[in-house]
Amino acid sequence: MKTALLKVENLAKSYVPGEMVWKHVSFELGRGDFLYILGGSGAGKSSLLRTLASFESPSDGRVLCQGVDLQTSGRSELERIRQRISFIPQNLGLIPDLTIADHLELSRLGIRPADRMEESALKNVITLTGLANKLGKRVATLSGGERQRVAILRAFTRKVDLLIADEPTGAQDFEMTWKLMDLFVKLNLSGTALLLATHDLEMVRRLRKRCAILKDGSFKVEDRV
Amino acid sequence: MMHLRLLLKLALIPFRRAWGVLGLMVISLAQMFLALWFCALLQNEISHTRQFAEQAKLITIQLKEQVDALPKIREILDGQDATIEEWDSEDVLKKMEQDEPELVQTVRSLGPEGGLLFPKMVVIRGVVLPERIEKLKMMTEISRLDQGPVHHARLTGFYKHLGIEIKIAAILLLLLVLVQLVVFQRIQNRDASEVVANLTAWGVPAIRARLPSFLSMITLSGIAALLSVLEWGIFRTFIWRDNAFLGELSLDHGLSFPWGSVAITFVVVTLMSLVLVYSGRAVEE
Structure with missing residues (x-):
C-alpha cells in the first residue's frame, strides 16, 4: 500500500481551553497533489499550515508526513522531514540583516547536492521573480513585495516533496501574482505536492484545483470551488 | 558544514x-x-x-685565607634564588665598628697584619638546596660555614x-x-x-x-x-x-x-x- 505524503487525522487546535480554532481536520495529500486552503482572515489558516509544517503542535489529532508522526518523532527524524518540505510562512521568516544571496545559501544548508535545485533552473526563477540584480542587497532594504518573492525564491532552492505556502502572493501585483502561480503550477507538475493558503477566490477559480474551506472552525475538502 | x-x-x-x-x-x-x-x-x-620568605636562609662562610673562592661559590649556587655578598677584612671591621669600636681600633693599629686576624667572609641570603650547602661545606677554602633561617613570619x-x-x-x-x-x-x-x-x-x-x-x-x-x-x-x-x-x-x-x-x-x-x-x-x- 502506498503511504500518503501527508496524512492529517482529526486535527484540532485551541489556544484557550474550550475554544477551538479549528477541529476535525482530516485529509490526505499524495505526491503531486495540489490543495488550496481557503478561509477568511482569522479563520486559522496560518496556524493550520504551521501545524502541518511541524512548527506548532496540535491540541488533538495527528499529522503523518511520509508515515512519520510529527508530534512523536525524534529530532533527527523531524530534521529529515523538514529537509523534504519547503514552508513559506505568512511572516516570511526572513532575517533583515542578511542579503538575498545569504538567504538562498541558508536554505540550502544541510542538504545533499543532489537535492539542490539545478543552478540553471534556479537562475530562471531568480530572473522571473525580478531579483536577479538585487541578490547582494540586504532584505531590510527591500519592499514588502520583494521580500515575499525572496521567501518564495528560497522555497525553490531545493527539491522537495511538499511545499506549504501561507498566502504567498498577497503582496504582489496582478502580473507578478500570475507569474508566481505559474511557477507553483510547474513545480506541482514536476511532482511536488502543494498546499497553498489563500483568501483569493478568483485565483482558486481560475486554477481549478482541489480546495479545502476553513470556516467557523470546521474544515471541509471540496473538489472544486 | x-x-x-x-x-x-x-x-x-x-x-x-x-x-x-x-x-x-x-x-x-x-x-x-x-x-x-x-x-x-x-x-x-x-x-x-x-x-622565598619561608625557605630563605642566611649562610655565613668564613674563608680559610685571603683566597678568592667567590667564583667557585657562585658556580655551586648557580640557579639558586640567592644573593651572594663578599666581605673582606675592611668590610668586617666596618660592620663591627658600631658595636666594638675599641677592638676595631686595636686591630687597625696593628697595620696589615691586623687584617689577617679577620679573614674574608661570604654572606649568602636566599633559598639554597641542602645538597648545594653540602657541596659548599666540602670546599677546601672554607674554614667555617654557619647557616640559619631568615625569619619573615x-x-x-x-x-x-x-x-x-x-x-x-x-x-x-x-x-x-x-x-x-x-x-x-x-x-x-x-x-x-x-x-x-x-x-x-x-x-x-x-x-x-x-x-x-x-x-x-x-x-x-x-x-x-x-x-x-x-x-x-x-x-x-x-x-x-x-x-x-x-x-x-x-x-x-x-x-x-x-x-x-x-x-x-x-x-x-x-x-x-x-x-x-x-x-x-x-x-x-
Missing part, C-alpha cells in the same frame, strides 16, 4: 542590532578580564615571594592572607564575567531565536542551528580579551616601564603575562557559553 562567512554573518547579527549596549558590554568585560589577569599575576608573585602571614583575598577577588570577577555572559544571552535571545527558527525550518540540525549563537558569545569574550591584552601591553610599556626591582620579598619578580590563567578563564567562558546556548530545547526547534 555551515559556510564560515555565513556563520560569522549570523553570529554578528546581535552586534549589528545592539552595537551600543554590546560595545559597552565588551569594554566592561575587558576590564573584568584585565582585573583577572592582575589577580593571577599577583597570585604568581605571592607564591614565589612566600616560598609576619611577612609570610601577610602574603598568605593577601593570597586568600586575591583568590576570593578572582572568583568574584569570574562570577561577574559569567553574569555578563548570561546578560548577553538575554540580550541576543531574540536574534538567536530568529536564526535558530530560520535554520531549523530548513532542516538544519539543532546543534548546528545554535552554533551562530555560541559564536556570538565567543566573539564577545574574544574581543574583550583582546582589549584586555592591549590594555595590559599599555600598562607594561608605559606604566611599569621604569619599575625598579625591589628585592626578593617584593611582588615584582617577573610581571609576566599569566597565560595559564588566561587559558583557564577561556575554558570556563567556553563551557559556560556552551551551557547557556545548548541547554534546553528552544520553541523554534
